[in-house]
Amino acid sequence: MVIHPDIGSQLVNFCSALLLLTCFAIIAQRRLSACVDLFALQSVFLAVTAALVAFLTGAHHIYIAAALTVVIKAMILPRILKAVIERLNVTRELVLNINIPSSLLVCGALVILAFYITQPIISLGFLLTKDSLAIALAIVLIGFFTMIARKKAVTQVIGFLVIENGLFLGATAAAYGMPLIVELGVFFDVLVAGLIIGIYTHRLQDTFDSVDTTKLTALKE
Amino acid sequence: MSLDLSWIIHWGLFNVVVLYGIGIFLPFAFYRNAHFQNLVAHGAAMAASIVGVVLGLAGLWAPEPVTFSVLSNLPLLTFQVRVDPLASFFVLIISLAGFAVSQFAMGYVREFENRRSIGALGGLYNAFLLSMTLVILADDGFFFLIVWEIMSLVSYFLVVTEHEKPETRYAGFFYLIMTHVGTAFIIVTYLVFYQQAGSFSFEAFRHPAAPLPEGFRTLAFAAALIGFGTKAGIVPLHVWLPYAHPAAPSHVSALMSGVMIKTAIYGLVRVYFDFLGGTFPWWWGFIVLAIGAVSALLGVMYALMEHDLKSLLAYHSVENIGIILMGIGAGMIFQSYGLSNLAALGLLAGLYHTINHAMFKGLLFLGAGSTLYATHTRNMEEYGGLIRKMPWTAFFFLVGAVSISALPPSNGFVSEWLTFQSLFLSFQIPDVLMKIMLPIGAAMLALTGVLALACFAKAFGISFLAMPRSAHAREAQEVPWAMRIGMAEMALFCVVLGLAPMGVVPMIDRVTAPLTGITIAEKIVSEGGFALVPAPDKGFASISTPVLGLLLIVLVPAALLTAVVIGGRLRKRFYKTWGCGINLKPRMEYTATGFTQPIKQVFDMIYRPTVKLETEMLEESRYFAKRMRFETHIEPVFQKYLYDPVVRVLSLLADRLRVVQAGSLHLYLTYIFLTLIILLLWVR
């Protein structure tokens, strides 16, 4: 079955826009567990986007990546994070370095910046996913910003994972996915990183009785 | 026909000067009778304003600009005036506002009888109006600067009318310094033109012998923006405005806020579209737009925190100048991309808002003057319940509040809507960055508009509604008829400007047509003259305020009818407001500070509020407070981080320079002597 490339491109754009929307929802969210849920939702959207690209381009290995995304990012990692939250008895509200309206404004500016940077590439591109590249960059930047603007270790994990989602989207968008072996490696890395950060959070809790990363400054002696 | 108009213009020019002249000097002839002085001064001003209206209308419809000059003996100086559509439009604004304000002043200056020389006040008032009119009409750079300076000085004298108050003296001094800084930059602008044109005549500025190099054009652009911007009160040069405008007597405040700052808008349009005409780089328009957007938003935000009614209105002038500049800036951006249709639209929106702001801001200042006259305080927290004591003033103030909040079908709505449309039409610009920036401007305008609504809901609600909050408000009485009629005239102008955009748009189109080289009135006004369609070829949007007005006028009785049909005759009982079982006292009412508290908290990034709460407990129990003292301030960001450092550096430098100021007369004479010698050598 052949789908008109325009409609295909629209659908990919649509799904990438959903990804970006969840990013904003994460930024606007104050409850930690809701942030984790939103991240899971974002991963589902990412998987859908990847599957769509796989379908449209016939690059079947992307299907595997999509499936792995659902399993690892939408199911396993959120479980781990929720377990961490529950076990550590982290207070449910986030601690903010930058308040929410300003964070939203900054993120809006980041989106414009991402588009501004990728504009020369977009105008040259011919791929049906070319607009998603800008969105991917925006997601990476917002993920980074989340790590800066939120204090708790768990939120920083989420920020890191959001960056990873953005990178994955970028790879899918710019090159119709990376070679399968690279992708598998990345997934393994993410899983391990998730586990390590989980343990690191435990240590943080043990040492400082808190998961506020600003307390790490006390280690400089 | 054309001959007739030219005759009318000459007649108007002559009579305006003569009548204002009478207003300046004749009051002093009756120095014994203050009442008579009042009548003569403001009567002359009213007569001159009527002539000014005629002059403005004639100038707008004259097929060609009319010039008139008196040569002087001094080099470089020609007293040349030129009546073209742009000047005529601003003369019209000054005269319309001047007429209503003079009417108001007849009643208002009685406040100053026995305290001040009414003759001096009236004379200065006339001089102020005359100097503003001449600033607009001047067709020679040197002449312009002279009348501009007179305007500034006369308004300074008017600001310090109540010079026994230290804060008034401070306001006046601040104003004097800022306005002279501004004038210096205007001089720079004109010198840039002069060095290329070889003459101070505006005609030579317009058509210089050799075109200005790019660098000089940019210098002229920047200097004009700072120079005129200081007078207009753009952020961050606005700091003097909220001090100076409220300090003046209210009728003068109305003129300063409503009209005088418009001379700066006139100057900007004159320099950018007339002298520098043609095309500009896109970033000029963008800078004007950005400054406009920031001024609009910060202006309304600071206004919200202001509980001195006149200061609040002064901050709203900053806001509205911002809105005007957004229209003009959008026009400049479009102009630089060669979209003359839209350039004309943006400029038209800006100029429409200019005349609207003159009217509703004038009206609101007159309203504030009336409450000041009746209560002898400017503090809103001491008003309350004035609508029952002063129903007329309250009604007119409400008209002004609805207009400035841009609620349909008022005049403010029409011009803000046009500004919105010119910002939204950015999709015709080829550059993506500008395409995005203009809607962001529109977003800021939308936020500004609704915050203005909140601010005027506060201003009207706290001042006029509920129970009187102080003895001042309890004993207030309605103001004299002269003042009420003055406000009624202003309110009438507001309503007409709102309901008859199909008459106003073609008028302003005559102003923008020579500047943008395109006439758009016929395209914009459609549907048999009832609707405005900014971009007819795109079918983008349309409004029709007459129909909206009609709709509301029909639907209000319809609501009344519905109620009667369903519910029968109205049976109404009166009982006092429920106060949780205790007698309601004015102290329990929401205050202006309380009303704006959520806004302060939400935007605390901008306000940086400081709160001080002192509680003194009873000795017997620490659960009962004897006295509580609450104090809250917002940080004056611009004064603290921009002006204070500059002042500090300046006084440091002045300290260094004290060496030459030894205080010895002989030393000073030596300085003069040396200067003389050097000059003589130079000349040789």
Added chain:
Amino acid sequence: MIESVVITFVQAVVILAVSPFIVGLIRKVKARLQCRQGPGWLQPYYDLVKLFRKDVVASTHTSWIFTASPYIIFASTLAAVLLVPIFLSTVPLNFAGDVITVVYLLALGTFFLILAGLDAGSAFGGMGSSREAIVASLTEPAMILSIFAVGLTAGSTNLSTIVHKTALLQGIVTDPPPHLMALAALFIVTLAETGRVPVDNPATHLELTMIHEAMILEYSGRYLALVEWASAMKLLLFLTLISNIFAPWGIATEPEPVWMIFGVAVWLVKVSGLAVLIGVIESMFAKLRLFRVTDFLGLAFILSLLAIIFFYILRG
């Protein structure tokens, strides 16, 4: 001309008649989700009639603003509704105003409602007015921008043109991402402007949390009826905006009676669906603290701005 007048009149009657039903529907959904039977479908109509027939008790501290406000609020809301396409994609009054006009007509109502809240001098009214002022100042820009983002595709800010073109498959179909963001923003705006959870709770009279109810606390009798009816119309207006801007299919594109009747039926189904959704949301979520509301509304503002940016970016 006569046709236009008739259509406008019919539109007014339809809105007036349906708006209490929507309010009742939301209450019913909430009741069922709480395992209650809930009042009957016609209860809001009974309430309105009862209120119209009751005596009015007005405060001695009030002025004519208090008396005039209900009529002005009612008229301005109804005027705004007449500019919105409901069952016919091109309303006769299309030329009289666009979406900015709709927003500002609603703002006219809000302005007088705020004044009415202050007029009686009670601290509750002042508190409600003060809160309404901040909520309105954050939602209305978002509303203008979100509909403008949609209008860019249609090339117009006139609601009729937007709806008409989308009905002919030129809107959300051609530019999904900006439409999606605009939809999210407009939905948040709807919850805030019509005083629903999580911004305000229409079912509470708890002094410290109420916004809308606090402003109208002093109203009774027919004044209260008019204000309540106006706020029901406002709710219906927002639901209509959402359904007709983003999914207008089924609306009559020509003024043919048959299609218009069909249009009414389809519209009723759509707004009822949205009403059920609101009922579910009200049952699922708790009201936010006032100063958390601003985060929520800030999100709407940013989303609507992003929608515009996206449109330009994707179109290049």
